[in-house]
Amino acid sequence: MIHIKNTEEIRIMKEGGRRLALILKRLASEVRPGAQTAYLEDLANQLILEAGGFSAFKDYPMGGKIYFPSTLCVSINEEVVHGAALPNRVIKAGDIVDLDIGMEWPINEELRKEYSAPINEYSPHGGFYSDTCVTVPVAKISSAAKKLLKVTKECLEKGISAAQPGAVMNDIARAIESHAHKHGYGVVEDLVGHGLGYYAHEKPDVLHFTVSERSPDNIILEPGMVIAIEPMINLGSWEVKTAKNGYTIITKDGSLSAHFEHSVAITKDGPLILTS
Numbered sequence: 189m190i191h192i193k194n195t196e197e198i199r200i201m202k203e204g205g206r207r208l209a210l211i212l213k214r215l216a217s218e219v220r221p222g223a224q225t226a227y228l229e230d231l232a233n234q235l236i237l238e239a240g241g242f243s244a245f246k247d248y249p250m251g252g253k254i255y256f257p258s259t260l261c262v263s264i265n266e267e268v269v270h271g272a273a274l275p276n277r278v279i280k281a282g283d284i285v286d287l288d289i290g291m292e293w294p295i296n297e298e299l300r301k302e303y304s305a306p307i308n309e310y311s312p313h314g315g316f317y318s319d320t321c322v323t324v325p326v327a328k329i330s331s332a333a334k335k336l337l338k339v340t341k342e343c344l345e346k347g348i349s350a351a352q353p354g355a356v357m358n359d360i361a362r363a364i365e366s367h368a369h370k371h372g373y374g375v376v377e378d379l380v381g382h383g384l385g386y387y388a389h390e391k392p393d394v395l396h397f398t399v400s401e402r403s404p405d406n407i408i409l410e411p412g413m414v415i416a417i418e419p420m421i422n423l424g425s426w427e428v429k430t431a432k433n434g435y436t437i438i439t440k441d442g443s444l445s446a447h448f449e450h451s452v453a454i455t456k457d458g459p460l461i462l463t464s
Contacts, residue, residue, distance in 0.1 A: 190383060190391045192412035197316060198453045198460070200305045201385055201414060204241065204293030205318035205451050205462030211235040212289055212463075215260070216324045221281040225262045228287070229273035232260040236291055240299045242313050244290030244388040250435040261288035261321070268376060268420050268428055268437040268445040281327035284337060286447045288321035290388055310386040317388045319416045320463035321449040332423060333444055339371050340421040340446035347396065347417045348452055351409060351459040358406050361395040364419045374426030375419065376445070379437065384451060385414040396420070411456045418449030 193201070214235060215228055236243055236259065243259040250256055256272065263271030263286040264279065271286070279285060292315040294305055300314070307314040323337055343364045350363040368375045381394030392407050396419045399405055422428075424443030431438050439445050451462040 190413065191386050192410065193385050193414050193453070194412065196306050197385065198414065200303060201316045201318060201451070201453070202460070202462045203303060204291065204316055205320070206464070207239045207241070207293060208289065208291045208318045208320055209463045211239065211291070212287060212320055212322060215287050215289070216322055219279060219285050219287070219324050219326060221279065221327050223279045224276050225273040225279065226276035228262060229258050229260050232273070232289060239291070239293065240296055241291040241293035242295045242315060244292055244317055244319065248388065252434060254434045256435060259289070261286070263288065263436070263447065265444055266439045266442050268422070268439060269379060269447060270436045272436065279326055282329055283326040284323055284329060284333050284444060284446060285326060286321060286323040288447065288449065290317060290319040292317050308386055316386070317384045318451045318463055319384055319388065319449060320451060321418065321447055323446040323448060335371070336373065336421065336423050336444055336446050339368065339373065340419060341448050343367050343419040343421060344417060344448040344450065347419060348450060348459050348461065351415070351417065351452055351454060353409055353411050353454055353456055353458070355409050356406050357392070357395050357409070358398050358401065360417060361398045364396045365398055368419070368421050374422040374424060376422060376426050376428055378428050379420055381416045381418045381449070383414060384416050409454045411454055413454040414451065414462070415454070416449055416451050418447060420445060420447045
């Protein structure tokens with residue numbers, strides 16, 4: 189089931205998304221050689237608490253009785269997604285680091301009154317979810333890594349531009365896929381974006397690669413849909429595998445991977461970025 193959000197719900201998701209974007213910006217500024225992922229995790233929890241929010245990822249069920257161990261995803265180099273901040277790791281010069289974070293907001297009565305916020309009846313905390321990520325360079329990185337980050341960010345921008353009311357999911361996918369393939373990069377096909385708002389992850393699946401025009405996944409985009417567009421682009425093959433911990437996804441060929449994401453509302457006037 190696809191949940192359509194009303195104007196008031198999108199308004200409050202925009203405020204929560206704005207706050208999450210500021211949190212991500214602060215976290216990204218702390219990424220440097222010698223930075224510890226446990227420090228970034230502590231900072232993420234502190235900033236979410238100060239914002240009046242609740243972690244969307246901590247203890248999230250990953251299947252097989254595995255629960256994600258941290259609030260912040262820190263995926264380094266060949267890690268595509270779901271690299272945990274815990275246990276602690278040390279970031280090195282030359283790394284590329286994907287910081288991925290989700291938050292439910294607002295979760296207290298005081299903030300609800302201040303912002304005239306509707307209550308999300310699907311969550312016991314009553315807030316609405318947003319999700320965003322950025323891949324950042326650590327000190328001096330290779331020219332190949334630098335280009336990968338640039339092109340992946342452009343893929344996100346092109347995907348968002350294609351997210352028009354009345355368009356279909358393949359329009360987003362085609363915009364991303366064609367740009368990545370033009371540069372010889374692989375677009376991960378085992379992972380997709382998602383709807384969000386009432387839950388951290390909802391329908392529909394948001395594709396970054398094209399499927400048959402007749403596929404049930406090739407839905408028409410309607411005003412009120414809120415989706416996370418998050419292209420995962422590999423320097424080499426698109427293929428991925430799961431690491432030994434059971435949840436971190438890594439490139440199958442060991443090549444670098446980059447990942448950028450925004451939460452986006454489909455409106456009658458076009459796409460509205462909520463996490464900026």
